[in-house]
Amino acid sequence: MTTFDLPDLGEGLTEATLLSWLVDEGDMIEVDQPIAEVETAKSSIEVPSPYAGIVVRLHGAVGETLIVDEPLITVDTDGGGGFDDAAGPSAAAGSSAGALSYREEERAGTAVPADGGGEETLQDTGDEGSGNVLIGYGTSASAGARRRRRRAGGPNQPPTGPRAGSALAVAERPAQKAPRVSSPLVRRLAREHSVPLTGLTGTGPDGLIVRADVLAAVESRGAAPAQDQQTAQAPASTGPVSASPSLPAPGGLEIRERVPVTGIRKAVATTLSRSRREIPEATVWQDVDATELLALRARLKRQAEAEGSSAPSLLALIGRFVLAGLSRHPELATRVDTREDGEQEIVHFDGVNLGFAAQTDTGLVVPVVLHAERLSARELHGEIGRLVGAARDGSISGKELTGGTFTVNNYGVFGSDGATPIINHPEVAILGIGRILDRPWAVDGELTVRSITTLTLAFDHRVCDGGTAGGFLNFVARCVEDPTTALADL
Template identity: 45%
Template sequence: MAQVLEFKLPDLGEGLTEAEIVRWLVDVGDVVAIDQPVVEVETAKAMVEVPCPYGGVVTARFGEEGTELPVGSPLLTVAVGSAEDTADPGASGPASGSARTSDADADGDSGSAGETSGNVLVGYGTGAPAARRRRVRPTAFTASPSSTAPAREPAPEGAPHIAAAAALAPAPVSARTRDTEDRGPVAVVSPLVRRLARQHGLDLRHIAGSGRDGLILRTDVESAIRSTEQQSSAAASLEARPAPAAAGPVAGERIALRGVRGAVADKLSRSRHEIPDATCWVDADATELMAARAAMNGTRATGTTPKISVLALLARICTAALARFPELNSTVDTEAREIVRLPGVHLGFAAQTERGLVVPVVRDAHTRNAESISAEIGSLTEAARAGRLTPAQLTGGTFTLNNYGVFGVDGSTPIINHPEAAMLGVGRIVAKPWVHEGELAVRQVVQLSLTFDHRVCDGGTAGGFLRYVADCVEQPALLLRTL
């Protein structure tokens, strides 16, 4: 027999407790297949498409686009049914393929043998074995003059479970579950473009896209925003009237700390609160490093081989330095009052994106050469800018490299990426007067800053690490000893 199952916002992993609905991918009344993505949400770490573990007819949606929901809150309900039950109503016992009971959690509990996959979030999973997937075919709908809910035509032969599920679905229009008017498809691919339009109250259906096949680009939305602001400003100037003097201080603009910005604020505040950090820095002559990089990229075997970035060379130097000073590749267990030295180096690097500052992680960086690190950094950076990084790619780092020189600044005092023990900051590489081999010369100089947790080591260890990094920058041949 058919029944209505509730699908709750699943645990997206890595300690995430809430997510914002960016875009619904289904409407009430739509037929969905098992593991079909039904909603796109934004967490503090990434954009994620959430698949539904049930196959059937969507009967309700909970939350409008832009709403922030905690993990465990209802997302939608789906009417599902058993083909065996519908085909043989006189059967005395439940069919072996019947759906889970309506009070079952949507997390793939063992003991449920229904039409669910066990994979609440594809790519992360629940650990439960996946059920055999069955193709679901949409049911045609026709309007019924005698009821507010649209009548369903008989299901196609071979899909009686869809007919049974559709019979339980309410009218597809609900004040709680969908807008008062049909939105219709729009030529937008990027969720960032949709979010920008939503934040400024723009209807994407009224924006002409300048991209290929009418694709709406970010520049199109920004142009529409400027046009709207200009019209609003003109209207305000016509209606302006002298205003009485303010009786008190003028309230400023309030911006919610949520999403990526909220996550960054929480992590930095916790770092400052828990970690007794200290910073040391040194200027280094990077002329030889830049020459070595030019030689590496100038002797590539083929034109398709990617270039090795400066950041990748610095990352390789860091892994060599951490092998000599493992104290800085550790974390502190405050409850046990223990320092935990970590066996491998998972190197994070700071990347600025439209969503804010993120720190993708190069896994097992200590096992990679400069070419491999460079390729991985390039791949993760591209994914970060497109908003495609997964929570797993943004967590688990043991040491962070921050190249703030790309912003045209020489130095900074980095804040440690909690719960790590250190961060190396790199300023811009710029031509400066420098004493080289006893004579004044113009050299390529960079400032290196190391912020470290004073609980894991003293200044001698931190200074030794930073000095080794600087020596490798000035004399890249030193790295040959550890290769």
């Protein structure tokens, strides 16, 4: 047997929450077949198996936190089913003669009866991997993998009915494959409505199960609505823990439920708590007249509609102003590194990876545009749209959520006039954009109505002083107030 550990999930990720098992103990699995869906601090992903064989043991329950490099699944790759001690000599002999390897079975689609008992069994002819990659891990050769044998009836074993889990039991039924689903969010929707994916026929390309298939199944049986979003984010097996009616609470209130802090919510809490703990943060802000920027955006939009293209969004235009400001004040796109001797140094980078805070159904994430300084406003608009869309449908990769050196947070879309954003550790600065409101404003000594927004910059006082921060913020503000002149210099 071979035990497969939870693989490396990307830079800095050491744990994941188990959302669902896609296989059961006793199932026959193939190389690269998805075996589990896990939620990391970055996104939900499916973990493929690097081995083919019979599932002997699933390590962990749904809702449990799994640690990288600890056991995930145990697979019997030689067809013994993990019960060779109980099966007797004839079964052991049958597993060593006349059987096809899983590679041969994949090609032929059959199993050959073994000599001696007429039983169908499987054996592994090698530890060949697929080469496919899951965020930093490849299903390469498993020469160094751990192997162990367990006696039937021992702890944590599958049910031990007649020939339970054996190769014969597997051969007597079709090999099970996890249903093909368009995204983890579709799996979550099915889980919330208790819709078994194995019973659905996908209407997507090549039979792919899509959101509409799950909703149609829910409607056809009159399923109850999905649970409250906050409750839905709690792992299904643990669920909210209802308190006893007699349990005292502050102010005489009763505890209604307890929701575990896991996955993305846990990652956000960890990052922001570390930011507050380690960074000596300071904040500067400025009210800015965005009337001319709105006028420019309207002209670009009319022109794009006439050409059948798309115009840069306000966020993309301000993003270009931010990148220009960072070229003049590069201290704000650095990181503070602590060496082994305890001394700190400011690390400068060649370019800017620009992050944009985005709200999704599973929490706040920050997709990152790599080398954003190389993109025009229109190209930046396209990349922001792609990344935010991928984040909201659950298809974004871990690589696209890491490596930022400066973040822009447009909390104005939520109706906030202003805020004091928390720096996205290990970055050293973040720019917040409030909503744009019509307000009285003095122009050339006369009072008039203008479109005003508030820009707020939070920065790490270790990397620069108020002069640098104020200079950067003032530059971005001038670009917003006079974008035509600013764009001529960008």
